[in-house]
Amino acid sequence: FGSRRTGFPPGPPTVPILGNAHIFPKDHAFLQLSEWARTYGGVYSVMLGNGPTIVVTSAKAAFELMEKQSAVTVDRPPSHIGAEIVGTAVNLAFVPYSEDWRLMRKAANSILTPQSAAKHVPIQRAESFQLVYDLLHTPERAWWHLRRTSNSVALSILYGRRAPRYESDDLSVLFDVVDLVGELLDPGAHPPVDMFPILKYVPERWARWKTMVKRLRSMQRALYFRLLQQSEDRVTNSEASEDEPFIDKVVRRQADYGLNRERTAYLGGTLVEAGSDTSASFMQSFVLLIAAFPDAQKRLHEEMDRVVGSKRVPEYDDFDNLPYLQATIKEVHRYRPVAPLGLPHAALEDLTYDGYLIPRGSAIIVNMWGIYHNPDVYDDPEMFNPERYLKSEFGTKPDVDPSYFKHTMPFGFGRRICPGRHLVDNTIRVNTMDLVWGFTFGPPINEATGKPEPLDLWSYSEGLGTGPKPYKCTIKPRSSQHADLIRSEFESAIPLYGPYEEGLSNAEKEWLAQQRFS
Numbered sequence: 001f002g003s004r005r006t007g008f009p010p011g012p013p014t015v016p017i018l019g020n021a022h023i024f025p026k027d028h029a030f031l032q033l034s035e036w037a038r039t040y041g042g043v044y045s046v047m048l049g050n051g052p053t054i055v056v057t058s059a060k061a062a063f064e065l066m067e068k069q070s071a072v073t074v075d076r077p078p079s080h081i082g083a084e085i086v087g088t089a090v091n092l093a094f095v096p097y098s099e100d101w102r103l104m105r106k107a108a109n110s111i112l113t114p115q116s117a118a119k120h121v122p123i124q125r126a127e128s129f130q131l132v133y134d135l136l137h138t139p140e141r142a143w144w145h146l147r148r149t150s151n152s153v154a155l156s157i158l159y160g161r162r163a164p165r166y167e168s169d170d171l172s173v174l175f176d177v178v179d180l181v182g183e184l185l186d187p188g189a190h191p192p193v194d195m196f197p198i199l200k201y202v203p204e205r206w207a208r209w210k211t212m213v214k215r216l217r218s219m220q221r222a223l224y225f226r227l228l229q230q231s232e233d234r235v236t237n238s239e240a241s242e243d244e245p246f247i248d249k250v251v252r253r254q255a256d257y258g259l260n261r262e263r264t265a266y267l268g269g270t271l272v273e274a275g276s277d278t279s280a281s282f283m284q285s286f287v288l289l290i291a292a293f294p295d296a297q298k299r300l301h302e303e304m305d306r307v308v309g310s311k312r313v314p315e316y317d318d319f320d321n322l323p324y325l326q327a328t329i330k331e332v333h334r335y336r337p338v339a340p341l342g343l344p345h346a347a348l349e350d351l352t353y354d355g356y357l358i359p360r361g362s363a364i365i366v367n368m369w370g371i372y373h374n375p376d377v378y379d380d381p382e383m384f385n386p387e388r389y390l391k392s393e394f395g396t397k398p399d400v401d402p403s404y405f406k407h408t409m410p411f412g413f414g415r416r417i418c419p420g421r422h423l424v425d426n427t428i429r430v431n432t433m434d435l436v437w438g439f440t441f442g443p444p445i446n447e448a449t450g451k452p453e454p455l456d457l458w459s460y461s462e463g464l465g466t467g468p469k470p471y472k473c474t475i476k477p478r479s480s481q482h483a484d485l486i487r488s489e490f491e492s493a494i495p496l497y498g499p500y501e502e503g504l505s506n507a508e509k510e511w512l513a514q515q516r517f518s
């Protein structure tokens with residue numbers, strides 16, 4: 001028990017019973033896993049509990065195992081805490097391969113198409129106008145404005161209900177839920193119940209996670225069913241339309257999709273949770289990095305001035321003419337991936353790779369951090385340098401074979417690839433254009449000395465999804481003309497918010513009236 005069988009991919013030496021569990025890192029595991037790849041190669045194993053966990057740190061192996069053999073690697077490893085959280089329900093992102101996963105995934109794929117995502121660009125742009133308007137007034141709250149915007153976009157598109165301020169009711173509950181999920185599923189945070197099942201039987205008074213699980217489950221159910229009820233009411237009282245919220249579409253076709261009410265509630269809840277802070281983390285990294293790297297920012301501004309100028313705000317299609325911005329977005333995904341280890345997959349059958357056996361049931365982790373920070377693949381990988389994506393399609397060194405790389409790699413692999421990627425691509429496109437167009441970003445200024453202070457590029461949260469912890473930076477409008485246009489665009493966007501604000505509470509509506517017409 002705990003030892004590595006002959007034929008498994010190599011890995012760190014094991015000890016009896018624990019295998020490698022005692023040396024598995026608790027914090028920023030992707031860093032240690034990348035270190036081990038230097039010693040044990042692009043496909044190695046760590047022994048956790050009774051079976052191997054396979055760590056893939058090579059684009060070729062990721063392609064061969066996760067794309068070409070996706071039908072076999074579509075499973076997720078069992079998670080006792082994950083299963084306890086949902087109880088009798090199902091979470092699309094964590095559920096093992098099953099009829100439940102197939103039905104929910106089919107519904108998600110059919111509503112989250114690129115064509116369908118395009119119908120929601122108007123509210124994404126309107127949200128982005130509020131973002132730049134908020135930054136004009138309270139730039140010191142940038143981190144929070146970015147979080148509000150991404151979450152409000154997710155709520156608007158999925159449920160037709162926006163959150164106009166950080167303190168909005170739905171948003172506060174969603175933040176509590178997302179934070180608690182992050183805390184519970186952070187691999188280092190709790191006793192390893194999946195590796196040592198006996199730990200499941202520790203009484204609740206000594207197992208804090210059990211109390212947290214119960215609290216989370218009741219918070220999630222209250223939120224999911226409240227949001228679902230609003231969709232159901234709208235569907236009863238209105239005709240179907242192409243740009244209606246995604247969950248309304250699912251409610252209308254619930255029987256065709258084979259989903260009952262609980263599955264529908266959990267599909268919506270999982271999408272909104274998976275899609276909210278992930279997008280926010282990306283945008284928070286984008287701002288942090290362009291504030292920290294003035295050369296890249298200068299080139300972004302030059303390009304924006306040439307293509308858009310200062311007499312109008314960017315339009316959606318301008319993005320196609322902004323290659324340096326496109327390269328910067330790819331570099332942010334590479335430099336600070338939101339999901340450095342993706343989500344673990346599992347093998348439904350025995351597999352072989354490079355002569356090694358990957359036995360049925362093994363968990364498989366693709367270490368995106370390790371791939372993206374490998375000096376054999378990228379020149380100077382610890383340098384933030386969008387330029388690399390202008391020199392070659394995937395930013396890789398000239399002698400690296402590009403056929404195993406894909407621009408969707410930050411969104412995972414195979415049949416489990418992130419279904420929200422088209423939606424979030426649009427959010428990122430619209431937000432980054434508006435931010436670069438409107439503002440100059442820089443490091444924070446020390447009040448006592450008047451000098452700039454360095455930004456901490458390593459202060460990131462722990463967990464499956466990671467993003468910068470709250471930080472300060474300076475944000476100034478690029479000119480008074482830019483500031484005037486931001487104000488007028490925000491004012492002209494106000495009617496667009498209307499349909500998404502109908503269900504807001506009276507307190508929220510009063511606050512809005514004061515904010516907009518004072």
Ligand code: HEM
Pocket residue numbers: 092093094105270271272274275276278279282338339342343344345410411412413414415416417418419420421423424
């Ligand atoms: C920058 C933003 C985002 C990033 C970087 C991201 C990344 C990922 C990754 C790496 C996975 C795991 C894929 C795999 O197992 O191979 C995933 C899964 C998933 N994502 Fe995203 N995601 C983002 C935004 C979104 C959005 C906006 C939504 C919903 C609207 C969403 C919904 C999901 C769901 C439901 C899954 C689980 C899919 C399954 O297990 O079948 N994500 N995402």
